[in-house]
Amino acid sequence: MKKTCIESTGKAKRRILRAALLIALLLLASLFGCTAPRSDEGSATPAPTDLVSPAPTDSVSPAAETPAPAQTPVFDFETRTVTLNSGHEMPIIGLGTWTMTNEQADECVYHALQCGVRLIDTARYYQCEQGVGLALARAIESGIVKREEVFITTKIMPSDFDRADEAIDESLADLACGYIDLMLIHQPGRNDEAVYRAMESAVRDGKIRSIGISNYYTVDSLNKILEFAEIPPAVIQIENHIFTQNRELKEYAESLGIVINSYYPFGGRGNTQKLFENEVIASLAEKYGKTPAQVILRWHLQAGYIAIPGSKNPDHIRENYDVFGFELSQSDMAQILALDEQKRFAGW
Numbered sequence: 001m002k003k004t005c006i007e008s009t010g011k012a013k014r015r016i017l018r019a020a021l022l023i024a025l026l027l028l029a030s031l032f033g034c035t036a037p038r039s040d041e042g043s044a045t046p047a048p049t050d051l052v053s054p055a056p057t058d059s060v061s062p063a064a065e066t067p068a069p070a071q072t073p074v075f076d077f078e079t080r081t082v083t084l085n086s087g088h089e090m091p092i093i094g095l096g097t098w099t100m101t102n103e104q105a106d107e108c109v110y111h112a113l114q115c116g117v118r119l120i121d122t123a124r125y126y127q128c129e130q131g132v133g134l135a136l137a138r139a140i141e142s143g144i145v146k147r148e149e150v151f152i153t154t155k156i157m158p159s160d161f162d163r164a165d166e167a168i169d170e171s172l173a174d175l176a177c178g179y180i181d182l183m184l185i186h187q188p189g190r191n192d193e194a195v196y197r198a199m200e201s202a203v204r205d206g207k208i209r210s211i212g213i214s215n216y217y218t219v220d221s222l223n224k225i226l227e228f229a230e231i232p233p234a235v236i237q238i239e240n241h242i243f244t245q246n247r248e249l250k251e252y253a254e255s256l257g258i259v260i261n262s263y264y265p266f267g268g269r270g271n272t273q274k275l276f277e278n279e280v281i282a283s284l285a286e287k288y289g290k291t292p293a294q295v296i297l298r299w300h301l302q303a304g305y306i307a308i309p310g311s312k313n314p315d316h317i318r319e320n321y322d323v324f325g326f327e328l329s330q331s332d333m334a335q336i337l338a339l340d341e342q343k344r345f346a347g348w
Ligand SMILES: NC(=O)c1ccc[n+]([C@@H]2O[C@H](COP(=O)([O-])OP(=O)(O)OC[C@H]3O[C@@H](n4cnc5c(N)ncnc54)[C@H](OP(=O)(O)O)[C@@H]3O)[C@@H](O)[C@H]2O)c1
Pocket: 095, 096, 097, 098, 099, 121, 122, 186, 214, 215, 237, 238, 262, 263, 264, 265, 266, 267, 268, 269, 270, 272, 293, 294, 308, 309, 310, 311, 312, 313, 316, 317, 319, 320
Protein backbone atom coordinates (compact mmCIF):
# COMPACT_ATOMS: atom_id res chain seq x y z
CA MET A 1 0.00 0.00 0.00
CA LYS A 2 2.84 2.37 1.02
CA LYS A 3 4.68 1.40 -2.13
CA THR A 4 1.62 2.18 -4.12
CA CYS A 5 1.38 5.63 -2.46
CA ILE A 6 5.05 6.30 -3.16
CA GLU A 7 4.54 5.14 -6.74
CA SER A 8 1.48 7.37 -7.19
CA THR A 9 3.31 10.37 -5.62
CA GLY A 10 6.10 9.79 -8.14
CA LYS A 11 3.60 9.57 -11.04
CA ALA A 12 1.95 12.81 -9.88
CA LYS A 13 5.33 14.59 -9.81
CA ARG A 14 6.08 13.38 -13.35
CA ARG A 15 2.63 14.59 -14.56
CA ILE A 16 3.26 18.03 -13.00
CA LEU A 17 6.69 18.18 -14.65
CA ARG A 18 5.24 17.24 -18.06
CA ALA A 19 2.53 19.88 -17.66
CA ALA A 20 5.11 22.54 -16.68
CA LEU A 21 7.23 21.59 -19.69
CA LEU A 22 4.21 21.86 -22.03
CA ILE A 23 3.26 25.30 -20.64
CA ALA A 24 6.87 26.49 -21.08
CA LEU A 25 6.88 25.26 -24.70
CA LEU A 26 3.56 26.98 -25.44
CA LEU A 27 4.83 30.25 -23.94
CA LEU A 28 7.98 30.07 -26.08
CA ALA A 29 5.95 29.30 -29.20
CA SER A 30 3.60 32.23 -28.59
CA LEU A 31 6.60 34.53 -28.22
CA PHE A 32 7.67 33.60 -31.77
CA GLY A 33 4.14 33.94 -33.17
CA CYS A 34 3.52 30.29 -33.96
CA THR A 35 0.21 29.74 -32.19
CA ALA A 36 -2.55 28.06 -34.15
CA PRO A 37 -5.44 30.42 -34.94
CA ARG A 38 -8.47 30.24 -32.73
CA SER A 39 -11.49 29.04 -34.58
CA ASP A 40 -12.93 32.57 -34.70
CA GLU A 41 -9.75 33.98 -36.25
CA GLY A 42 -10.13 32.12 -39.53
CA SER A 43 -11.97 35.04 -41.06
CA ALA A 44 -9.08 37.33 -40.21
CA THR A 45 -7.07 35.73 -43.01
CA PRO A 46 -7.16 38.33 -45.77
CA ALA A 47 -9.27 37.37 -48.79
CA PRO A 48 -7.23 37.05 -51.97
CA THR A 49 -8.61 40.32 -53.33
CA ASP A 50 -7.40 42.17 -50.22
CA LEU A 51 -3.88 41.18 -51.15
CA VAL A 52 -4.04 42.99 -54.50
CA SER A 53 -3.15 46.64 -54.37
CA PRO A 54 -6.04 48.78 -55.60
CA ALA A 55 -5.73 49.52 -59.31
CA PRO A 56 -5.09 53.16 -60.19
CA THR A 57 -8.45 54.72 -61.12
CA ASP A 58 -7.44 55.43 -64.71
CA SER A 59 -6.26 51.91 -65.46
CA VAL A 60 -8.53 49.53 -67.40
CA SER A 61 -9.32 46.37 -65.46
CA PRO A 62 -9.36 43.10 -67.41
CA ALA A 63 -13.14 42.92 -66.80
CA ALA A 64 -13.66 46.26 -68.51
CA GLU A 65 -11.74 45.10 -71.60
CA THR A 66 -14.13 42.23 -72.17
CA PRO A 67 -17.51 43.63 -73.19
CA ALA A 68 -20.46 42.04 -71.44
CA PRO A 69 -22.41 39.80 -73.81
CA ALA A 70 -25.16 41.80 -75.50
CA GLN A 71 -28.68 41.19 -74.27
CA THR A 72 -31.21 40.53 -77.01
CA PRO A 73 -33.78 43.32 -76.66
CA VAL A 74 -37.03 42.05 -75.11
CA PHE A 75 -40.32 43.87 -75.62
CA ASP A 76 -42.33 44.14 -72.40
CA PHE A 77 -46.02 44.28 -73.29
CA GLU A 78 -46.97 45.20 -69.71
CA THR A 79 -44.87 48.35 -69.56
CA ARG A 80 -45.06 48.77 -73.37
CA THR A 81 -41.32 49.43 -73.43
CA VAL A 82 -38.01 47.83 -74.32
CA THR A 83 -34.80 48.40 -72.38
CA LEU A 84 -32.13 49.71 -74.74
CA ASN A 85 -28.44 48.80 -74.53
CA SER A 86 -27.95 52.29 -73.05
CA GLY A 87 -29.98 51.15 -70.03
CA HIS A 88 -32.87 53.50 -70.85
CA GLU A 89 -36.41 52.30 -71.52
CA MET A 90 -37.99 53.16 -74.86
CA PRO A 91 -41.72 52.84 -75.57
CA ILE A 92 -42.39 50.30 -78.34
CA ILE A 93 -45.07 52.34 -80.13
CA GLY A 94 -45.23 56.05 -80.79
CA LEU A 95 -46.28 58.86 -83.08
CA GLY A 96 -44.32 60.00 -86.16
CA THR A 97 -44.39 63.71 -87.02
CA TRP A 98 -43.06 63.78 -90.62
CA THR A 99 -45.00 66.34 -92.75
CA MET A 100 -46.44 68.12 -89.68
CA THR A 101 -46.17 71.87 -89.28
CA ASN A 102 -45.31 73.21 -85.82
CA GLU A 103 -49.00 73.93 -85.23
CA GLN A 104 -50.03 70.41 -86.29
CA ALA A 105 -47.28 68.85 -84.18
CA ASP A 106 -48.42 70.86 -81.16
CA GLU A 107 -51.98 69.63 -81.62
CA CYS A 108 -51.29 66.01 -82.62
CA VAL A 109 -48.56 65.35 -80.05
CA TYR A 110 -50.71 66.78 -77.25
CA HIS A 111 -53.61 64.56 -78.35
CA ALA A 112 -51.31 61.52 -78.60
CA LEU A 113 -50.01 62.11 -75.07
CA GLN A 114 -53.62 62.30 -73.87
CA CYS A 115 -54.27 58.93 -75.56
CA GLY A 116 -51.35 57.32 -73.72
CA VAL A 117 -48.67 57.52 -76.45
CA ARG A 118 -45.25 58.06 -74.83
CA LEU A 119 -42.86 58.00 -77.80
CA ILE A 120 -42.67 60.92 -80.22
CA ASP A 121 -40.48 60.72 -83.31
CA THR A 122 -39.33 63.95 -84.92
CA ALA A 123 -36.29 65.31 -86.75
CA ARG A 124 -34.50 68.60 -87.35
CA TYR A 125 -35.38 68.08 -91.03
CA TYR A 126 -39.15 68.03 -90.32
CA GLN A 127 -38.98 71.57 -88.89
CA CYS A 128 -41.59 70.80 -86.24
CA GLU A 129 -39.40 70.25 -83.15
CA GLN A 130 -40.79 73.47 -81.65
CA GLY A 131 -44.35 72.17 -81.98
CA VAL A 132 -43.35 68.87 -80.34
CA GLY A 133 -41.71 70.78 -77.49
CA LEU A 134 -44.73 73.04 -77.00
CA ALA A 135 -47.11 70.05 -76.84
CA LEU A 136 -44.89 68.29 -74.32
CA ALA A 137 -44.64 71.41 -72.16
CA ARG A 138 -48.45 71.83 -72.26
CA ALA A 139 -48.99 68.17 -71.37
CA ILE A 140 -46.58 68.45 -68.43
CA GLU A 141 -48.24 71.69 -67.33
CA SER A 142 -51.70 70.12 -67.37
CA GLY A 143 -50.51 67.05 -65.45
CA ILE A 144 -50.99 64.51 -68.28
CA VAL A 145 -47.35 63.37 -68.18
CA LYS A 146 -44.06 63.94 -66.44
CA ARG A 147 -41.02 64.69 -68.61
CA GLU A 148 -39.36 61.38 -67.70
CA GLU A 149 -42.40 59.40 -68.90
CA VAL A 150 -42.05 60.69 -72.46
CA PHE A 151 -39.41 59.59 -74.94
CA ILE A 152 -38.39 62.04 -77.67
CA THR A 153 -36.41 60.92 -80.71
CA THR A 154 -34.87 63.44 -83.09
CA LYS A 155 -32.25 63.30 -85.85
CA ILE A 156 -29.26 65.17 -87.27
CA MET A 157 -29.76 65.88 -90.97
CA PRO A 158 -27.00 65.67 -93.59
CA SER A 159 -26.87 69.44 -94.14
CA ASP A 160 -25.85 69.74 -90.48
CA PHE A 161 -23.17 67.06 -90.63
CA ASP A 162 -20.40 69.70 -90.62
CA ARG A 163 -21.90 71.40 -87.55
CA ALA A 164 -23.28 68.49 -85.53
CA ASP A 165 -22.57 70.07 -82.11
CA GLU A 166 -24.59 73.16 -83.01
CA ALA A 167 -27.37 71.05 -84.54
CA ILE A 168 -27.71 69.10 -81.28
CA ASP A 169 -27.92 72.34 -79.31
CA GLU A 170 -30.50 73.73 -81.75
CA SER A 171 -32.66 70.61 -81.38
CA LEU A 172 -32.36 70.91 -77.60
CA ALA A 173 -33.37 74.57 -77.73
CA ASP A 174 -36.36 73.97 -80.05
CA LEU A 175 -37.63 70.92 -78.15
CA ALA A 176 -37.03 72.79 -74.88
CA CYS A 177 -37.43 69.60 -72.89
CA GLY A 178 -34.10 69.46 -71.04
CA TYR A 179 -32.58 66.45 -72.78
CA ILE A 180 -33.12 64.33 -75.89
CA ASP A 181 -33.95 60.68 -75.26
CA LEU A 182 -32.63 59.39 -78.58
CA MET A 183 -30.69 61.14 -81.31
CA LEU A 184 -30.08 59.47 -84.67
CA ILE A 185 -27.86 60.20 -87.64
CA HIS A 186 -30.68 60.75 -90.13
CA GLN A 187 -28.90 58.96 -92.96
CA PRO A 188 -25.41 57.82 -93.91
CA GLY A 189 -23.21 60.46 -95.47
CA ARG A 190 -19.89 62.17 -95.58
CA ASN A 191 -18.65 62.81 -92.08
CA ASP A 192 -20.90 60.39 -90.25
CA GLU A 193 -18.00 59.37 -88.00
CA ALA A 194 -17.60 62.98 -86.82
CA VAL A 195 -21.38 63.27 -86.37
CA TYR A 196 -21.42 60.06 -84.33
CA ARG A 197 -18.60 61.40 -82.14
CA ALA A 198 -20.54 64.62 -81.58
CA MET A 199 -23.53 62.56 -80.39
CA GLU A 200 -21.29 60.50 -78.09
CA SER A 201 -19.88 63.65 -76.60
CA ALA A 202 -23.42 65.02 -76.08
CA VAL A 203 -24.28 61.80 -74.21
CA ARG A 204 -21.32 62.42 -71.90
CA ASP A 205 -22.50 66.01 -71.42
CA GLY A 206 -26.00 64.81 -70.44
CA LYS A 207 -27.69 66.38 -73.48
CA ILE A 208 -28.68 63.05 -75.07
CA ARG A 209 -29.49 59.72 -73.38
CA SER A 210 -29.22 57.21 -76.24
CA ILE A 211 -27.87 57.38 -79.77
CA GLY A 212 -28.47 55.50 -82.97
CA ILE A 213 -28.53 55.57 -86.75
CA SER A 214 -31.17 55.75 -89.44
CA ASN A 215 -31.30 54.52 -93.05
CA TYR A 216 -28.38 52.14 -92.59
CA TYR A 217 -29.73 48.92 -94.12
CA THR A 218 -26.83 46.50 -94.32
CA VAL A 219 -24.74 44.55 -91.85
CA ASP A 220 -21.66 46.15 -93.44
CA SER A 221 -22.95 49.67 -92.90
CA LEU A 222 -23.64 48.86 -89.24
CA ASN A 223 -20.18 47.31 -88.85
CA LYS A 224 -18.58 50.51 -90.16
CA ILE A 225 -20.25 52.43 -87.33
CA LEU A 226 -19.27 49.77 -84.77
CA GLU A 227 -15.60 50.05 -85.85
CA PHE A 228 -15.32 53.51 -84.31
CA ALA A 229 -18.28 53.69 -81.91
CA GLU A 230 -17.33 54.09 -78.25
CA ILE A 231 -21.00 54.06 -77.31
CA PRO A 232 -22.76 51.43 -79.42
CA PRO A 233 -25.90 52.49 -81.27
CA ALA A 234 -29.04 51.60 -79.30
CA VAL A 235 -31.50 51.85 -82.19
CA ILE A 236 -31.49 51.58 -85.99
CA GLN A 237 -34.46 53.36 -87.59
CA ILE A 238 -35.25 52.15 -91.11
CA GLU A 239 -38.08 51.76 -93.55
CA ASN A 240 -39.66 48.56 -92.36
CA HIS A 241 -43.08 47.07 -92.97
CA ILE A 242 -44.81 43.88 -94.05
CA PHE A 243 -43.24 44.11 -97.54
CA THR A 244 -39.69 44.86 -96.36
CA GLN A 245 -38.76 43.17 -93.10
CA ASN A 246 -34.95 43.65 -93.04
CA ARG A 247 -34.50 40.29 -91.37
CA GLU A 248 -30.75 39.88 -91.88
CA LEU A 249 -29.99 43.27 -90.36
CA LYS A 250 -32.50 42.73 -87.55
CA GLU A 251 -30.99 39.39 -86.55
CA TYR A 252 -27.48 40.83 -86.54
CA ALA A 253 -28.52 44.01 -84.72
CA GLU A 254 -30.40 42.06 -82.06
CA SER A 255 -27.37 39.84 -81.44
CA LEU A 256 -25.61 43.08 -80.47
CA GLY A 257 -28.49 44.32 -78.30
CA ILE A 258 -29.60 46.91 -80.88
CA VAL A 259 -33.34 47.44 -81.55
CA ILE A 260 -34.89 48.05 -84.97
CA ASN A 261 -37.36 50.94 -85.19
CA SER A 262 -39.72 50.77 -88.19
CA TYR A 263 -40.55 53.93 -90.05
CA TYR A 264 -43.25 53.79 -92.74
CA PRO A 265 -45.10 51.05 -90.83
CA PHE A 266 -47.96 51.63 -93.31
CA GLY A 267 -45.65 52.05 -96.31
CA GLY A 268 -45.71 55.86 -96.09
CA ARG A 269 -48.15 58.30 -97.69
CA GLY A 270 -49.46 57.12 -101.05
CA ASN A 271 -48.79 53.46 -100.25
CA THR A 272 -50.97 52.77 -97.23
CA GLN A 273 -53.82 51.14 -99.17
CA LYS A 274 -51.43 48.57 -100.68
CA LEU A 275 -50.81 47.38 -97.13
CA PHE A 276 -54.31 47.85 -95.71
CA GLU A 277 -55.94 46.07 -98.68
CA ASN A 278 -53.50 43.19 -98.77
CA GLU A 279 -55.53 39.94 -98.61
CA VAL A 280 -53.75 38.52 -95.58
CA ILE A 281 -54.01 41.79 -93.63
CA ALA A 282 -57.66 42.31 -94.56
CA SER A 283 -58.63 38.75 -93.55
CA LEU A 284 -56.74 39.00 -90.24
CA ALA A 285 -58.43 42.35 -89.53
CA GLU A 286 -61.76 40.61 -89.95
CA LYS A 287 -60.70 37.59 -87.88
CA TYR A 288 -59.55 39.69 -84.90
CA GLY A 289 -62.21 42.39 -85.24
CA LYS A 290 -59.51 45.06 -85.63
CA THR A 291 -58.60 47.54 -88.36
CA PRO A 292 -55.86 46.67 -90.89
CA ALA A 293 -53.73 49.42 -89.30
CA GLN A 294 -54.02 47.75 -85.88
CA VAL A 295 -53.14 44.30 -87.25
CA ILE A 296 -50.08 45.74 -88.97
CA LEU A 297 -48.93 47.60 -85.86
CA ARG A 298 -49.49 44.56 -83.63
CA TRP A 299 -47.39 42.51 -86.05
CA HIS A 300 -44.53 45.06 -85.75
CA LEU A 301 -44.56 44.85 -81.97
CA GLN A 302 -44.82 41.05 -81.75
CA ALA A 303 -42.06 40.70 -84.34
CA GLY A 304 -39.80 42.96 -82.22
CA TYR A 305 -39.92 46.22 -84.21
CA ILE A 306 -40.66 49.56 -82.52
CA ALA A 307 -43.35 51.29 -84.63
CA ILE A 308 -43.91 55.04 -85.11
CA PRO A 309 -46.99 55.45 -87.32
CA GLY A 310 -47.50 58.99 -88.56
CA SER A 311 -50.95 60.54 -88.37
CA LYS A 312 -52.64 63.93 -88.19
CA ASN A 313 -56.04 62.38 -87.64
CA PRO A 314 -57.06 62.26 -83.94
CA ASP A 315 -59.11 59.07 -84.46
CA HIS A 316 -56.20 57.33 -86.19
CA ILE A 317 -53.80 58.41 -83.43
CA ARG A 318 -56.09 56.84 -80.82
CA GLU A 319 -56.66 53.71 -82.93
CA ASN A 320 -52.95 53.23 -83.57
CA TYR A 321 -52.21 53.13 -79.85
CA ASP A 322 -55.05 50.70 -79.15
CA VAL A 323 -53.10 47.55 -80.05
CA PHE A 324 -52.54 45.96 -76.65
CA GLY A 325 -55.88 44.17 -76.22
CA PHE A 326 -55.27 41.32 -78.67
CA GLU A 327 -52.49 39.02 -79.82
CA LEU A 328 -51.77 37.54 -83.26
CA SER A 329 -51.28 33.77 -83.20
CA GLN A 330 -47.94 32.27 -84.27
CA SER A 331 -49.47 31.01 -87.53
CA ASP A 332 -50.90 34.45 -88.31
CA MET A 333 -47.51 36.01 -87.56
CA ALA A 334 -46.02 33.50 -89.99
CA GLN A 335 -48.52 34.49 -92.70
CA ILE A 336 -47.36 38.12 -92.42
CA LEU A 337 -43.72 37.04 -92.34
CA ALA A 338 -44.32 35.39 -95.71
CA LEU A 339 -45.38 38.74 -97.25
CA ASP A 340 -41.78 40.00 -97.18
CA GLU A 341 -40.67 40.94 -100.70
CA GLN A 342 -37.74 43.09 -99.57
CA LYS A 343 -39.58 45.92 -101.30
CA ARG A 344 -38.96 49.44 -100.11
CA PHE A 345 -41.03 52.46 -101.12
CA ALA A 346 -38.57 55.23 -100.17
CA GLY A 347 -36.10 56.16 -102.84
CA TRP A 348 -33.14 56.70 -100.46
N1 LIG B 1 -35.72 58.14 -90.48
C1 LIG B 1 -36.28 58.46 -91.63
O1 LIG B 1 -35.61 58.69 -92.64
C2 LIG B 1 -37.77 58.52 -91.72
C3 LIG B 1 -38.39 58.55 -92.96
C4 LIG B 1 -39.77 58.61 -93.00
C5 LIG B 1 -40.51 58.64 -91.84
N2 LIG B 1 -39.88 58.62 -90.63
C6 LIG B 1 -40.68 58.67 -89.37
O2 LIG B 1 -41.60 57.60 -89.40
C7 LIG B 1 -42.90 58.08 -89.20
C8 LIG B 1 -43.91 57.20 -89.93
O3 LIG B 1 -43.78 57.32 -91.30
P1 LIG B 1 -44.85 58.13 -92.18
O4 LIG B 1 -45.66 58.98 -91.27
O5 LIG B 1 -44.12 58.84 -93.26
O6 LIG B 1 -45.69 56.96 -92.86
P2 LIG B 1 -46.69 55.85 -92.27
O7 LIG B 1 -46.78 55.93 -90.81
O8 LIG B 1 -46.35 54.56 -92.89
O9 LIG B 1 -48.06 56.29 -92.92
C9 LIG B 1 -48.65 57.52 -92.63
C10 LIG B 1 -49.97 57.55 -93.39
O10 LIG B 1 -50.85 56.58 -92.81
C11 LIG B 1 -52.10 57.21 -92.52
N3 LIG B 1 -52.62 56.58 -91.31
C12 LIG B 1 -52.09 56.61 -90.07
N4 LIG B 1 -52.85 55.89 -89.23
C13 LIG B 1 -53.88 55.41 -89.94
C14 LIG B 1 -54.98 54.60 -89.62
N5 LIG B 1 -55.17 54.13 -88.40
N6 LIG B 1 -55.87 54.29 -90.60
C15 LIG B 1 -55.68 54.75 -91.85
N7 LIG B 1 -54.65 55.51 -92.23
C16 LIG B 1 -53.76 55.84 -91.28
C17 LIG B 1 -51.79 58.66 -92.32
O11 LIG B 1 -52.90 59.44 -92.62
P3 LIG B 1 -53.66 60.33 -91.50
O12 LIG B 1 -52.75 61.46 -91.16
O13 LIG B 1 -54.92 60.75 -92.18
O14 LIG B 1 -53.92 59.45 -90.33
C18 LIG B 1 -50.65 58.89 -93.34
O15 LIG B 1 -51.18 59.17 -94.61
C19 LIG B 1 -42.82 59.51 -89.73
O16 LIG B 1 -43.91 60.30 -89.31
C20 LIG B 1 -41.49 59.94 -89.21
O17 LIG B 1 -41.59 60.30 -87.85
C21 LIG B 1 -38.53 58.54 -90.56
